[in-house]
Amino acid sequence: DAKTTQPNSMESNEEEPVHLPCNHSTISGTDYIHWYRQLPSQGPEYVIHGLTSNVNNRMASLAIAEDRKSSTLILHRATLRDAAVYYCILSLWDSNYQLIWGAGTKLIIKP
Amino acid sequence: NAGVTQTPKFQVLKTGQSMTLQCAQDMNHNSMYWYRQDPGMGLRLIYYSASEGTTDKGEVPNGYNVSRLNKREFSLRLESAAPSQTSVYFCATRGSGGTANTEAFFGQGTRLTVV
Numbered sequence: 001d002a003k004t005t006q007p008n009s010m011e012s013n014e015e016e017p018v019h020l021p022c023n024h025s026t027i028s029g030t031d032y033i034h035w036y037r038q039l040p041s042q043g044p045e046y047v048i049h050g051l052t053s054n055v056n057n058r059m060a061s062l063a064i065a066e067d068r069k070s071s072t073l074i075l076h077r078a079t080l081r082d083a084a085v086y087y088c089i090l091s092l093w094d095s096n097y098q099l100i101w102g103a104g105t106k107l108i109i110k111p
Numbered sequence: 112n113a114g115v116t117q118t119p120k121f122q123v124l125k126t127g128q129s130m131t132l133q134c135a136q137d138m139n140h141n142s143m144y145w146y147r148q149d150p151g152m153g154l155r156l157i158y159y160s161a162s163e164g165t166t167d168k169g170e171v172p173n174g175y176n177v178s179r180l181n182k183r184e185f186s187l188r189l190e191s192a193a194p195s196q197t198s199v200y201f202c203a204t205r206g207s208g209g210t211a212n213t214e215a216f217f218g219q220g221t222r223l224t225v226v
Contacts, residue, residue: 022139030211031211032211033129034214041219041220042114042219043201043217043218043220044154044201044203044215044217045217046214046215049148049212049214051212057222087175091212092212098156098159098169098171099154099156099215100156101146101153101155102153103151103152104153
């Protein structure tokens with residue numbers, strides 16, 4: 001049970017912002033929201049994570065809804081190198097903090 | 112600083128053969144994980160080790176065994192390979208006891224084909 005719901009794919013133009021949505025309506029108060037991405041033929045790469053407040057780092061921003069039932073990963077200026085599968089994952093307290101993966105969103109960047 | 116290193120990168124086995132996938136990390140992390148990824152799907156947890164000397168089953172442990180040799184190394188063994196075990200296998204580590212507030216670091220994967 002992946003616990004998160006994401007669109008199968010999204011397209012965006014190069015150098016434009018990208019908003020990747022994720023629904024996690026069954027989230028509990030101690031579950032962290034993680035985002036990873038996977039480029040073709042590579043291992044997953046950490047992007048960002050948060051609990052309640054919005055988070056920013058050098059790669060992206062994470063906007064978390066006030067009720068925590070959804071979140072959005074924001075890539076401020078997408079490049080062709082950002083084309084990847086993006087996974088929204090909950091780190092579950094009741095599963096010893098395991099990362100439970102869904103199928104992710106395939107992000108296609110058009111030049 | 113290599114991070115997480117997996118060997119081999121590619122392997123072809125015949126049905127019934129055995130092999131061990133190796134994983135080593137130099138990040139001084141306590142928690143280590145083995146995942147498999149089938150085409151078009153997310154990762155599924157096979158086994159994990161929260162610390163040296165402990166291992167636990169994940170979502171899909173059948174057909175696999177693991178050994179946490181020391182803090183750095185965590186191996187995955189297939190005793191009798193089956194075509195259903197054809198997959199890409201990823202090793203990962205996580206710091207500070209694997210709590211929810213830590214990020215995971217992944218190796219580059221082992222592509223295993225069982226014929």
